[in-house]
Amino acid sequence: MPKKERKRLQVVISDEQDALLTRTAYELxxxxxxxxxxxxxxxxxxxxxxxxxxxxxxxxxxxxxxxxEVGEEEA
Structure with missing residues (x-):
């Protein structure tokens, strides 16, 4: 069975967003x-x-x- 092809997306996230992702993954x-x-x-x-x-x-x-968006523009 062929492997399902996936698209890759790279995004820039803040340390706070990364922490939220980590915590959510841990909780799930x-x-x-x-x-x-x-x-x-x-x-x-x-x-x-x-x-x-x-x-x-x-x-x-x-x-x-x-x-x-406002917060990102100030950075």
Missing amino acids: SSPERLISKSEVVRLAIEKIARELGEGEHLEEYRAILETE
Whole structure:
């Protein structure tokens, strides 16, 4: 069976965001299965896309992104 082809995406994240990813991966992990930070990112993408498709949280996500853009521009 051929291996599933995946696209790679590189993004720059803050130390705080990396810590959130690490903590989330740890919390989702179990003794039987460790969850990677990449899996957390994929899960978040699917969750956000599903919510937007259902018309949920659109303004909330926009507000978060606008706040983050201001913080990034100041850096």
